[in-house]
Amino acid sequence: MIRPGLLVLPAHGPARYFGGERALADRITEAISAVGFTVRVGAADTVFAAALAARQGRLVPAGRTARFLAPYPVGVLGRPELAVLLTRMGLPTLGAFAALPGDRVTARFGTDGAAAHRIARGLEARGLSTRAPGQDLTVAHQFKPAVALLEPVAFAAKELARQLHERLAAAGAVCARIEVALELTGGKRLTRLWRHEGKLSELAVAERVRWQLAAWQETGALADGGGPAAGIVRLALRPEALSAATGRQQQLFGASGIAELEAAAARLQAMLGHDAVTRVALGGGRGPAERAIRVAFGDVPPENRLPDGPWPGQLPAPYPAWVPAQLEQARLLDAQGEPVAISARLLLSAPPARLIVKGHRPVTVRGWAGPWPVLEQWWNTVRARRLVRMQVVTEAGPAWLLVLEQGRWWAEAHYG
Incomplete structure (x- = not known):
């Protein structure tokens, strides 16, 4: 019906x-x-x-x-x-x-x-999945005999990545994560999850496996009880969080630019490490600095930092034009030169008269808005955070977003 x-x-x-x-x-x-x-x-x-x-x-x-x-x-x-x-x-x-x-x-x-x-075109809006219920799309390679060098494993990873993409394509699916699993002699098993988002090429998947092998070798995870490196007997790639393949929107006139960008980023990651190439993503948070997060290229933002709310106490529009990488020390003074304080009932101890931000010339305060309280994770004694925000307009023209936390003023952003 x-x-x-x-x-x-x-x-x-x-x-x-x-x-x-x-x-x-x-x-x-x-x-x-x-x-x-x-x-x-x-x-x-x-x-x-x-x-x-x-x-x-x-x-x-x-x-x-x-x-x-x-x-x-x-x-x-x-x-x-x-x-x-x-x-x-x-x-x-x-x-x-x-x-x-x-x-x-x-x-x-x-x-x-x-x-x-x-x-x-006369087709259903969504293609039918040919994947049987419960079908396992894991691809694996057995090493007989066990190998201790990483080069044969990295070579096998490239072939497994190709097989994995073929299986996903045949099933009409994409995955959000890929698990790399390594089995060693003696029964030891190492696993690592990589974000995929349906965008990693076969080469990119193989590169990430190689990085992970190198990381396990550097940290001694491949060692056999603190001794020499154990033999590797099995490498497996398992897709997780499957969903229907609905296509990927790219740029208007072809995809060569995006392909070149991804290839360049993959080469840099291969040389400098996975976290060396990042992109800025919109995350969740109440302050402007909290909403801009850096994510390693090829990964997706962590689920606990998604921009979807609610975020009680979030700063409303219009948003600041400039947000420093670190909070800048500031002093908000009254007409007598005393620091302006805020009571538990959000009352100012005196009207603000001067603002001093580290690295900037002192300016006279012409007006202000607020204060607005923010109470985060009050139920967590370790991560609980209480602060107050104010917007201050100076005679010089620009406005500042100030934060008062634990009795100290900080400049969080600037309205250019």
Whole structure:
């Protein structure tokens, strides 16, 4: 039941039983009409096309759904913004939209646009997964005899990465994490999880395995009871957090720029280490400095730092133009030259008169807003944090975001 009045059912088996789709449609019409309802029946290769065919009472032959859909306007897709944009681009019909290359559609319109493109081509919006329930996509290599050198293991990792990507592609899936597992002589097992996000190439996966092997060797994890290195008997790559492969949106005109960037980042990581190349991601937090976090290239932000709220006490817009890497020492003084304090009831001890930020000239305070309290993790005696924020406008023009914590003032950000 799609909605009241619209019912969808697979027709292949029943049609064969009753002598064809037309005979099946007639039987359905007779049965529903017998109880006093008017019914129209349509058939096509997809649910979307069958619903349109039912409006006309048409039975679209198998394999001709795309031809049936071609004359329809793009507005029937139910995506108003996409329909307006396609019309302005000179693609007013589903047939014109379906003629576009799939990779270009994904690059320009994202996964939702790719789903609409599949519908226009006479396919279901999401491809069916061919992965059997409980199917294990792990790939592994046995070393006989056990090896002590890392080069053969790194070479095997490259081949395993290729096999893993082939299995994921065949199953119509991507994974969010990859577990690298190493089994040593004596039964010792080492594991490490790497973020994947569906973007790591075969070479990138192999490189990460090599980095991990080197790290285990440096830390002595490969040693056998503190002695010489133990032999490696098995290497396995196991994908985790599987989801349907919906495509990846890249830049508008081709993906060469992104591919070159990823290759350059992978080379730097190979030389300098995984954490040497980072990107800035939007994270969760209440202050501006907390929301900008650095994530190693190829990883995704930690789940406990996602920007989704709620974040009570979060700084509202407009946001500061400049946030220093470290809080800068500051002094907020009253007209008598005494530090301004804030009581437990959020009352100022005196109106602010002067602001002194380390490395900047003292300025006169023209106005202020706040204070706003922030109480974080009050239930945790170790990580509990209590602070107060204020916005201060100076006669020089710029405004500052100040923080009072444990009786000391700090400059957290600057409004340029």
